[in-house]
Amino acid sequence: MTSDKALVNAVLNGDRRALHDFIKRHERLVSHMVTKLVDDKSDREELCQDIFLKAYEKLGEFNFQSKLSTWVATIAYRHGVNHLRKRKMKWADLPEDTDDWNFVEPENLQQLVEEEDMEKIIQRNVEQLPPQYRVVLTLFHVDGMNYNEIGEATGMPEGTVKNYLFRARHLLKESVKKYLGQEEIL
């Protein structure tokens, strides 16, 4: 595989093949970021296009201080956050006391338990987390980034990244326990 430096230089020299490789190499990462930040499916592809256009325009400013993928993820995250702000979408955080967070209303939980299996419920709960938590979870578990890389991409301190991961997983675990409790009652 071409190194980051060789790829960037080739793209900057107008090599279309290299530009194609650059996009192919990062489209999965960018689509993950966008999916976790933006719920509206119709906006996602357009947003990915804008992110790659921006990355291409700014590629000359990339200074190789970080991995190219981390740099692309930074652009994707900022672009996604700006998109949410433009649409005036809510940027909530989890409450300090995570016991206050309810994924589903208790009266709906019983219905869910009857209709769906546990994995579907976990998946549904993941989608209900605030966007920044979803992004951190995906970058860590799906894209295999470490705490430092996630921090660079999102602009969050490493401690916050660890905290988000811990709190999100803790909440999901509690929701599974709640689900299992309901199942026993049924």
Place this chain on the structure above:
Amino acid sequence: MDEQEIDKKIESVLMREPDFQLPSTFADRMVSMITAKQQTSRKWEIFWIAFTGFLFVVAVGVSVYLTGFKPSFSAFPFLNNYAGLIVFGALFIGFLNWVEKKFLQIKSAP
């Protein structure tokens, strides 16, 4: 189900690929889009350079017409009497440049 099993279940859900995927032609379309955008912006650059040049010529023409300006060498004809001095000046500047490049830049290089 014990804690470990719950952790595994959560882990497996978190490691799942998100359902949204870009179309397989996305990269090709992006390359075409960027190439087209570059061509358009190059065309605009050429247009603006030509337009600026045209405006400059028009502005000069209008100024000449309005002010009744007639080109003259003004104070410069006296330089005809100092041809030697001008040649010396040019040579001297050239010499200083050569000295700088040959000796000073090498010494000051890290």
